[in-house]
Amino acid sequence: MKGIWLVLVLTLSAAGVAAQTPNEPQAPADQSESAARAPLLLFTNGPGRVAPLHDGQMLEVGRAYTMVAIPDPGCAFTNWNPVVVFTFVEYVYNPAGGFTTVTSTVVSAVPQFSTTPALRFSMEPVQVILNDPGVRTITRSVGWQANLVVTRKRGVGAVPPSSVVR
Secondary structure, eight states: OOSOEEEEEEEEEOOOTTOOOTTSOOOOSOTTTSOOEEEOOEEEESSEEEESOOTTOEEETTOEEEEEEEEOTTEEEEEEEEEEEEEEEEEEEOTTSSEEEEEEEEEEEOSOOBOSSEEEEEOOOOEEEEEETTTEEEEEEEEEEEEEEEOSOTTTTOOOGGGOOO
């Protein structure tokens, strides 16, 4: 599967300025006492799953991890793509009271990276591109997409019930 994919997701929330989305990074209180962590952004394209890591899991930045794409029965793994994710968060004042949080996420898969189901990678930090507190924030993250395809139709190769000899 070659090419570039672009997906735009828009979410509206009536939450206050301090609200965060599940995949929004949580900065450690003191960098000297704890390692920096960032959420793993993990996507599957096709029938299957990834183990032992999962989307949104907080991982230590700079540490190496290994995960494996596991296709469903009748399916096959094709490749891993790195995915660049830009998140735009804007806080809009609502004259009726409070703020509305508008979050837009742009996900873009880049060309093929690996054709083996096991992927070893080093966790990258979330990069803050713009931080205007209480107004808007733009971040850049890197994640992974496992691509899986169906290799046979259900029931192919099975003996039809009418042809079973009794």
